[in-house]
Structures are given as C-alpha cells and as structure tokens.
Amino acid sequence: MSSHVDPSAPLQGEPTKNTQRKLKKEMRTQLVSFVLMIFITSMAFLSIASDAIPSGFAIPFILLLAAIQVTLQLYFFMHMNEKGTAWVNIMIWSGLFIAVLTVAALMLLIGVVKY
Amino acid sequence: MAENEAMEQQQTLPPNPEKATLEGRNKYLGFWFFLGGETVLFGSLFGTYLGLRSGVLDGPGPADLFHLDLVFIMTMILLTSSLTSVFAVINMKRGNYKGLLIWMWATVALGVAFLVFEIYEFYEYYHQGLGFSTSAFASAFYTLVGTHGAHVLFGVLWITTLLIRYRKSGLTLTNAPKFYTAVLYWHFIDVVWVFIFTVVYLLGIGG
Numbered sequence: 001m002s003s004h005v006d007p008s009a010p011l012q013g014e015p016t017k018n019t020q021r022k023l024k025k026e027m028r029t030q031l032v033s034f035v036l037m038i039f040i041t042s043m044a045f046l047s048i049a050s051d052a053i054p055s056g057f058a059i060p061f062i063l064l065l066a067a068i069q070v071t072l073q074l075y076f077f078m079h080m081n082e083k084g085t086a087w088v089n090i091m092i093w094s095g096l097f098i099a100v101l102t103v104a105a106l107m108l109l110i111g112v113v114k115y
Numbered sequence: 116m117a118e119n120e121a122m123e124q125q126q127t128l129p130p131n132p133e134k135a136t137l138e139g140r141n142k143y144l145g146f147w148f149f150l151g152g153e154t155v156l157f158g159s160l161f162g163t164y165l166g167l168r169s170g171v172l173d174g175p176g177p178a179d180l181f182h183l184d185l186v187f188i189m190t191m192i193l194l195t196s197s198l199t200s201v202f203a204v205i206n207m208k209r210g211n212y213k214g215l216l217i218w219m220w221a222t223v224a225l226g227v228a229f230l231v232f233e234i235y236e237f238y239e240y241y242h243q244g245l246g247f248s249t250s251a252f253a254s255a256f257y258t259l260v261g262t263h264g265a266h267v268l269f270g271v272l273w274i275t276t277l278l279i280r281y282r283k284s285g286l287t288l289t290n291a292p293k294f295y296t297a298v299l300y301w302h303f304i305d306v307v308w309v310f311i312f313t314v315v316y317l318l319g320i321g322g
Contacts, residue, residue, distance in 0.1 A: 010285030015210060034194070038191070041312075044313060091148050106159065106166050
C-alpha cells in the first residue's frame with residue numbers, strides 16, 4: 001500500500017484465494033453457531049414451559065444455557081476468538097466482572113433488606 | 116498531473132477493511148471499551164430488577180403478565196437479525212458492497228419488527244394495570260427492558276443513517292469500520308437480550 005491512502009476511494013478487486021477460503025469456512029462456522037443458539041434458546045424456553053421439569057433443575061439450567069449462548073455470541077458472532085483481540089477480551093471481561101459484582105451487591109442490598 | 120493521479124488512485128481490498136487504517140483500529144478498540152461500560156450499565160439495571168422483582172404491591176406480577184410465546188418470537192427475531200448482520204460483515208470482507216447493504220437492511224427490518232412487538236407488549240401490560248409507577252417491580256421492569264428497547268431503536272436509526280449516507284459510495288476504508296462497529300453494537304444488543312429473556316421472562320414465569 002502506498003504511503004498516501006485515500007480512505008474515501010472505493011475498494012477494488014477480489015479478496016485473495018486465502019481470504020476467500022477463510023470466509024467460506026467462517027460462513028460455515030457462523031451458521032453452525034446460529035443453529036446451536038436456536039437450539040439452546042428453544043431448550044431454555046421448553047424447560048420452563050414444560051411441567052415435567054422441576055423448577056429446582058430448570059433455573060440453574062437456563063442460567064447455564066444463557067452463559068453458553070453469550071459466549072457463542074461474543075466469540076463467534078463478535079469475533080473475540082480471533083488473533084489481536086487481547087484488549088477486547090480484557091475490556092469485556094473486566095466489564096462482566098464488575099457487572100457480576102454489581103448484580104450480586106444490588107440483589108443482596110435491595111432484595112434482602114426490603115423483601 | 117496531480118488530478119490524473121487522483122483519478123487513477125484505487126485501493127485494493129484488504130482482508131480486514133475495517134482494521135486497515137489507524138482510524139479503523141482505533142474505532143474498533145474504542146467501541147469495545149464502550150461495550151465494556153455498557154455491560155456495567157446493564158449489570159446495575161439487572162441487579163436493581165432482581166432486587167425489586169418481588170415488590171409487586173397490588174399490581175400484577177411477572178407470572179400474571181408474561182407470555183412465553185410472545186417472548187419466544189421476539190427472541191427469534193433478534194437472534195436472526197444477529198445472523199443477518201454476520202452475513203453483512205462476511206459480504207463486506209468479500210468486497211460485495213451490495214450484499215453488505217442488503218443484509219444490513221434485513222437487519223434493520225428485523226430490528227423494527229422487534230420494536231413493534233415490544234411496543235405492543237408494553238401497551239398490553241399497561242392495559243392490564245402495570246403502569247411505570249404501579250410497583251417497584253413495574254419501575255425496574257420498564258427501566259431494564261425499556262433501556263434495552265432504546266438501544267434497539269438507536270441501533271436501527273444508526274444503521275439506517277449509514278445505509279442512506281453510503282448508499283452509492285461503495286465500500287471504502289472510511290465506511291468499513293463504521294459498518295463494522297454498528298454490527299458489533301447490534302450483536303451486543305442481542306447479548307443483553309439473552310440475559311433479559313432468561314432472567315426477566317423465564318425466571319419470571321418459572322421461578
């Protein structure tokens with residue numbers, strides 16, 4: 001690439017063979033993770049809708065399913081599994097860490113004291 | 116002479132056009148920093164909701180209001196819109212600008228469908244006696260789910276603006292990071308919804 005880049009010039013040409021192969025593979029990965037997410041979501045809804053599953057099992061089960069589904073979203077749909085995402089991982093995981101502490105603290109402080 | 120050079124200047128498609136310039140890389144990193152902050156924002160709203168959800172006073176409670184079928188449809192709409200935006204990014208990396216625009220429009224359409232369902236949902240709840248200040252549960256519920264809905268609305272407006280502004284420009288190093296960050300935002304909306312349908316709706320009915 002030349003030293004002067006015009007960022008408003010339309011990009012021309014095809015991606016390289018290597019990139020095309022990667023994109024084809026990615027398409028497959030993304031479709032598989034989408035099917036998995038549909039399956040996980042349906043399982044979560046079914047375990048609550050069905051009377052056969054006791055709620056003592058269903059509640060931890062759907063929380064686990066939510067955690068799996070979010071991981072799929074972050075690492076496949078949002079590409080956090082790729083190289084060069086160290087800072088991205090640090091930011092999201094610190095955000096989640098503080099969010100978990102916040103949820104626990106608020107639940108206990110408001111919930112236990114008031115109800 | 117200089118004009119001729121400008122005319123002939125063409126950029127070839129890099130493998131990751133959204134990260135090909137310093138500006139693009141900065142946008143990408145800065146946007147994730149913002150998403151880390153958004154996580155904490157929603158964390159505090161979830162914490163408040165979980166603390167207050169049993170405070171229903173005389174108003175209707177979660178089990179009286181929520182219907183699984185409506186929530187299931189909304190979840191599927193949002194999940195599918197996440198997939199269409201993935202397709203948009205794959206088309207962008209292929210250099211297929213038309214494909215990018217079409218899949219982004221599909222994402223916008225699904226986002227609007229989601230909003231219509233949510234407005235219908237809130238309208239129904241209001242007519243069943245759940246006003247914003249009816250109970251602690253009502254306020255916490257409307258704030259949490261409403262903030263998410265506001266994010267969906269903002270995402271729809273953002274992507275629509277990009278689509279209209281860049282309808283004819285073709286894929287450039289300027290607009291590739293813009294579309295990419297908008298898609299990241301859209302996925303993040305779906306991430307939040309996963310927790311909402313689990314914690315608010317499924318636990319509200321089953322727990």
